[in-house]
Amino acid sequence: MSTDKRNGNPRDALFAHPQPVVDFAFNAAVADVFPDMVRRSIPGYETIISQLGVLARRYVRPQTRVYDLGCSLGAATLSMASQVREPGVRWIGVDNSQAMIDRCALRFARHLPPGSFTLECADISRLSLMPASLMVLNFTLQFIPPPERQALLNRVYAALLPGGALVLSEKTCFADAGQQALINELYLEFKRANGYSELEISQKRSALEKVMIPETLAIHRERLQQAGFTPVVCWFQSFSFLSLLALKAE
Numbered sequence: 001m002s003t004d005k006r007n008g009n010p011r012d013a014l015f016a017h018p019q020p021v022v023d024f025a026f027n028a029a030v031a032d033v034f035p036d037m038v039r040r041s042i043p044g045y046e047t048i049i050s051q052l053g054v055l056a057r058r059y060v061r062p063q064t065r066v067y068d069l070g071c072s073l074g075a076a077t078l079s080m081a082s083q084v085r086e087p088g089v090r091w092i093g094v095d096n097s098q099a100m101i102d103r104c105a106l107r108f109a110r111h112l113p114p115g116s117f118t119l120e121c122a123d124i125s126r127l128s129l130m131p132a133s134l135m136v137l138n139f140t141l142q143f144i145p146p147p148e149r150q151a152l153l154n155r156v157y158a159a160l161l162p163g164g165a166l167v168l169s170e171k172t173c174f175a176d177a178g179q180q181a182l183i184n185e186l187y188l189e190f191k192r193a194n195g196y197s198e199l200e201i202s203q204k205r206s207a208l209e210k211v212m213i214p215e216t217l218a219i220h221r222e223r224l225q226q227a228g229f230t231p232v233v234c235w236f237q238s239f240s241f242l243s244l245l246a247l248k249a250e
């Protein structure tokens with residue numbers, strides 16, 4: 001397996017050879033190349049991860065929980081934990097991929113104080129959430145079937161403490177066909193610029209088609225408002241990838 005010369009991460013070549021279309025799954029092969037895959041596939045990923053530390057400084061309260069829902073290898077939590085100075089914070093990572101949780105556990109054990117974190121292999125749409133000051137859905141809601149999204153956001157809102165926050169990052173789509181086509185083109189260039197071949201791009205797109213369902217910014221805003229969040233602010237956007245900060249009143 002080749003590695004990225006800059007950081008030694010195994011390089012994502014999962015779709016480099018012709019293969020039958022199979023729905024994308026977060027299995028061990030994906031988990032092994034995930035840092036490289038996510039950096040080369042999500043424009044602005046590294047910026048969002050580092051800025052999550054800044055948002056966490058503002059919203060994490062002493063002696064409270066912080067949930068990282070769909071935590072993968074825990075990059076969001078590690079960034080937040082590196083910035084938060086409040087005492088007694090409990091970091092909770094949840095993912096329904098055992099391969100991700102196993103690798104995340106090794107990282108948390110290396111970088112977080114013993115006893116400060118919990119990792120759970122579970123489906124976040126069926127998880128009971130405890131009170132928390134901050135919740136993060138960093139590119140996870142897009143993998144939840146759309147009819148289940150409102151109920152999940154309602155539960156996130158209900159579990160947040162007054163003054164708490166949700167950070168919701170998503171790949172979105174545009175209602176206007178012309179804007180959608182333009183953004184698609186630019187995103188293709190981003191993938192090519194990051195070394196993905198036409199074959200890799202098209203095979204990955206087919207694998208994700210039924211698994212990852214982007215929606216418009218308007219739909220996300222409406223759902224968050226319906227859950228009770230106000231205000232809902234878009235604090236980051238790169239092409240169709242954006243991140244929203246949604247607050248629960250004091």
Ligand code: GEK
Nearest residue numbers: 026070071072075076095096097123124138139143
């Ligand atoms: C990061 N947040 O690096 N329940 C729990 N986890 C789920 C579910 C579910 N129902 N569906 C998908 N996942 C991370 C990146 S990746 C984004 C998140 C991407 C998990 C899935 O196993 C995967 O680890 C994660 O959500 C999505 O900040 O790969 O585009």
